[in-house]
Amino acid sequence: MRYKLPCRILAFEALAWLETLMDTKWATTELAWTAHPETGWEEVSGYDDAMNPIRTYQVCNVRELNQNNWLRSDFIPRKDVLRVYVEMKFTVRDCNSIPNIPGSCKETFNLFYYESDSDSATATSPFWMENPYVKVDTIAPDESFSMLESGRVNTKVRSFGPLSKAGFYLAFQDLGACMSLISVRVFYKKCSTTIANFAVFPETATGAEATSLVIAPGTCVPNALEVSVPLKLYCNGDGEWMVPVGACTCSAGFEPAIKDTQCQACSPGTFKSKQGDGLCQPCPANSRASSGASSVCSCRNGYYRSDTDSPDSACTTVPSAPRSVISIVNETSLVLEWSDPRDLGGREDIFYNVICKKCLPERGMCSRCDDNVDISPRHLGLMQRRVAVRNLQAHTQYSFEIQAVNGVSNKSPYTPQFSTVNITTNQAAPSAVPTVHLMAATASTMSLSWLPPEKPNGIILDYEIKYHEKDQGEAIAHTMTAQRSNARIEGLKAGTPYVVQVRARTVAGYGRYSSPADFSTNLQTDPPKSWQEQLPLIVGSATATLVFIIAVVVIAIVCLRKQRNGSESEYTEKLQQYITPGMKVYIDPFTYEDPNEAVREFAKEIDVSCVKIEEVIGAGEFGEVCRGRLKLPGRREIIVAIKTLKVGYTDRQRRDFLSEASIMGQFDHPNIIRLEGVVTKSRPVMIVTEFMENGALDSFLRLNDGQFTVIQLVGMLRGIAAGMKYLSDMNYVHRDLAARNILVNSNLVCKVSDFGLSRFLEDDPTDPTYTSSLVCYLKGHLLEKGEVVEEEK
Template sequence: MGTSPASCVYSVSLPAWILWVHKWATTELAWTTFPESGWEEVSGYDDSMSPIRTYQVCNVREPNQNNWLRTDFIPRRGVLRIYVELKFSVRDCASIPNIPGSCKETFNLFYYESDGDTATGSSPAWRESPYVKVDTVAPDESFSLLEAGRINTKVRSFGPLSKTGFYLAFQDLGACMSLISVRVFFKKCSTTIANFAVFPETATGAEATSLVIAPGACVPNAQEVSFPLKLYCNGDGEWMVPVGSCTCNPGFEPATTDTQCQACTPGSFKYKPGEGSCYPCPPNSRTSTRGANVCPCQSGFYRADSDSPDSACTSIPSAPQNVFSTVNETSISLEWEDPLDPGGRDDIIYNVVCKKCLSERSMCTRCDENVDMTPRRLGLTQKKVVVRNLQAHTRYSFEVQAVNGVSGKSPGVPRYATVNITTNQAAPSAIPTVHLMKSTSDSLSLSWLPPERPNGVILDYEIKYYERGQALSHTVTAQHSTARVEGLRSATPYVVQVRARTVAGYGRYSIPMDFSTSVHSDPQKSVQDQLPLIVGSASAGLVVIVALVVIAILFSPGVKVYIDPFTYEDPNEAVHEFAKEIDISCVKIEEVIGAGEFGEVCRGRLKQPGRREAVVAIKTLKAGYTERQRRDFLGEASIMGQFDHPNVIRLEGVLTRSCPVLIITEFMENGALDSFLRLNDGRFTVTQLVGMLRGIAAGMKYLSDMNYVHRDLAARNILVNSNLVCKVSDFGLSRFLDDSSADPTYTSSLGGKIPIRWTAPEAIAFRKFTSASDVWSYGIVMWEVVSYGERPYWDMSNQDVMTAVEQDYRLPPPMDCPMVLHQLMLDCWVKERNLRPKFCQIVGNLDKLLRNAASLKVVTSTYSGDLLRIGGTLPGHHRKSLDSSQSDIARQHVSQTLPIRV
């Protein structure tokens, strides 16, 4: 067993030897030969004088040679595809005199599978079946008699294999040759670590193009951030297209090679998972352990609950400075300045504690709840407060506390400044309310409660009254909290207010109260003082709003609006309204060029009266169609017939009265855009490619302006004529999401599949097909054009594509892609559909690029095949192979932008 880069080797070794130099024999290989006069085992030395054994054959002078050589049984070891390296030399037939014309310079390589070492000298039979032919092997160089043997090296592969092992067999049909060595090996993707996930050694698939999925596991001290973890191994033994991701745990940072997570050293920490490095402990904190995810605060310092672990530890603030007060009777205004030491924080707020002191020596107690502080008592952000409703001639003590986010963590009380204040004499507070005790025709008997804060001895009360609606008022005084107001008019409403007076003056009036005197008792008293009864009447006309609903499609000059033909009950009515009926005598079918959804597609000629003969494409409706198929077939013609634009496929007409039913369109010589680009890889200039994209965008702008949503815009549905003019095609198939499918795709009503990789996310998730979703698809078409028809997202599954797009991964720029083109692609792939450009903007941008060709010379540096995330790149499969130095550069670039997502 030997090894080589990206491969595992099982050697059935014939060590190197020199042709036609006789050396002493070593241990025989004893492979099986047929017949015995054919292949001969020979011993010798190689260039380093090591003994070797080889097989040679040279029966060129005898006709009808059929010499077989079979190796020993070779265990398969679970691999699916085998590679064989052959080293051999062949004699030039022209250098051998007097030989018949049957001399060969080639030999055949075969293999035979078996579940055990059961082969004998006669079984399996010495013929091509049951042996499986791999290839006829020819040398690059042969040699003559006078020359040293020229060694040829060839590598061939075969598979898939399914049994326990196999034999190799070599068939000579008349050559003069020597088989020097045979090396049997298989390719594998070696164990690798990508973005902190380990992927095991994985053998390649059965075919050279196969992708084998390898499951991954996070390295020690790492955790998954997205799953599943998997990596694809391609047929060349290279890893590509990572899916899922791991990242280092809190307390651990990436090692130098980004293949493991190492613990933070003492004095450093990392509080959240991710690829970031460990950081030194924040100020006023420390840790002496390894792998710390937080640094504890030192004594006297704290973190608030809302502080992140990477925040510095802080302390409580000192007391506010320079508190001063202003007294206004029983109101006080307090102001202060910031503490000298804020504790290292900027979230300081203030609390004001009010205490009432009855005497100089007595203890002060908390103020009553009726004491009002504006704007509030606690949580003040400004350094000012106004205190009202204090008692007159009373001493108060006010504590102004400074607190911050960690004050609640400190075991002590907040630090504060104190100010002692004695209030002045003050007028009494307002009378709470006034009550009516009795009402006569000329008097009102009133009562009220004393003020809550008299602020001294009440000398008397003043009652103010006036007729409602009048400005003139009258006052009377009372010694007690009751009074009778006399000399009033009967049956009249009055407004009454009361206020108290002390030596400090009058307090505030009570709120206005309405009371009415009663009706006069004299029956002959005129009722002229009674309030008149106002009776109002209004008449209004009935306003009738007539809504006229007109359902119509309005056409402004030069603008058409698309009409869905499937709204017609009769499909013939729609197709005859939008498509021209052509006589069968005008159409000549020449050859079948393909097959479509409904039948064959042909090339033919159309010769209509008064018009030149034209080459056309003819779609046929296959025999045995259902009425639904005929309706859908003609529906596509009804849609195309409404369009008239140089970048939209043109409908020539239909034949609905013939059998079969035909749709005739203009003929596009170069066929579908994707296959045309693949056949012409690298043959066009960037300007030519941009011209193609501009044509497609112009066609889509026209369709969008007509309110038509294509739903299936892809390079396969763009046709190209001989002048490289691109035209949008494939219209009219209604589609729905097949929820039951394990591989989600959009499915036409006739069973046609539409790949997920061209479809906008909102169309997949919510079936929201709009011009914005067509713009997303146009971005994919741009990528197909610049990559010359490469398959979007390569061999990734549809589910992996949807997952990647949802995680904001986008296709990278293809090789040699101008930066401005890839940026336009990314604009088309913005997740929020309303932020994507309109087709009119896309056309304008491409026109600017065509006028300013210099902007197309700035090429992106991202390698093709690397999935791109907004803000970074991902390494993976490359359309063009990279050597090891380029791969290293790519990895360095990725490590500086965004980690690999696995």
């Protein structure tokens, strides 16, 4: 008697690392597997939960004793797989639910397999027995069913291996169960293709045993290179990759991308010089990369890299010519000295070459000096800026080229830039200066005069004055230079005798000192003055009296303004009037009842559309300081500095912020920072001034230490003094004069700025004194050079 078993199947999702060799669930026709005997297993059609037709096998000969029913699948190629897995879905009826059956009823079945190199099995071969079939396992259900229940589907998975032949058959043995074999799926596990450490590892089937590890060799992804070998991964029995060995990294010109699975080319304008995991970087200064995948950025025209520079370094150029070449001739020898070039080309490896040429004026040509000319320490590759030249020919004209060279000069197709000095040997130094005369003396100064040497033997470049206290000797003598034949020595002791000597200098060097002359300073503090000398003092006193009167008038006007409510223009005319021709009075904006009136009166309102902020260059007490552009109607566009008022300001902060504009708007002087206007009708509130390219004086001096001449430094001091004198003439005290509050433009013009601490002039002897560090800088510069500026300077 055959029992019909319910056909119900559960859906099963194949995992990504499983590969199916056979699955009866997808059969659309009869399976036609081989059954032995024919009265055993029976093929039946049914439907799964999705109402898809399926083919199943059933057997239920439980009332007959000694059952041995076999069912064999079709031939299954193994595809070089070493171990396969069999998933079986089946139902089994509970023996206790079947009445009147002998004790031979079973609830299990056996799984076998048979290997073969071809599909050669028949109805009688191989024999239906355990050998030649290989038993995999006895399969028992987790749940069985009775007639009163629907069938409960069991799922069991078994594996076997290693397989060695072309394919195999599956066989199912029933020994007396009432069951239904709903579906059979044969699959194997594999490790899918993966990328690890920029290496690709191919799809790899698992090993013959569940614990086996299969080695998979790897290859670097495109545009990557090996950094350690061998490249391999291990595929375990569960189809998982593990234990990576070896690695690749992206080649030069390529960077990691897409979660480190690819190497993409550097975009134009970027580069990567070395193999590795690093990212592409922007091209260094003065270089470019016009195409992608660049491992080095090529230098722009006129810029180079030396052979020792790395591809990551910026491109540099050749230096400019050396400066300030000085020659000191002594018959057939000379000493050459010079200063560093103004532009080092962006490099520190600067050195010098000295090229000696002997000139023949009658032929109008110069040629290289003979080998017997000695240039010490050497003439090529000099690190120092001084050489001594000996063994020159007497009464001969020479030309010396001092070349500045750095690490990329050999890359340039042009000759290194140089400075030239022409000398003639046996050129005599000037004769001694005649007697020195004392023209005037005070308690701390002496004014001297002398005649030029009788035989100057050339153009007098300058004079050197040497002086010391008579009772102290020459060991502690002081020197100073003068451009003319007169000078004033300052800082002397009162009533003290001094010994003074003077000598002249030409291109051939210094001449002999004059004979020692003894002079003494005066004992009295202030020498008697003639009425002509007292005239400036009289004029100054009168001016001070006039300033005092002006101040009184201004104070009176301010007090009157506070008491009256007249029109705004009436007070403006009174406060800004010129008391005397050329004398304008400063008005403190804090004397206004409404400080906004001072802003409207002294500062021009600018429409915000005319102002363009480009970048932030600093920060102040009230907000940021920016560089920008100002384009007013009918005027050309100019670069300006813009002070902005930070968000969230109070009324007091806004008043204090704009008070600086009210102050600056009253000044008009080339050494006072110029106010362009204010923006108060929009946000942020701005003060717009002229832009000073070189910034604050203190940082500018530190950045360019040793780069200025005495004349330049004195000119900068003179500009600061002129600005402060203008403020004083306006009856105004700055109260915070310091190098940080002096701005410098591109022409080295110094201008006074930062009027935040300023107030109306008061006679307060307790106020601190502020000085500019330019004075200290100049003093140190002159002491280092051994120079003192003469009176005319």
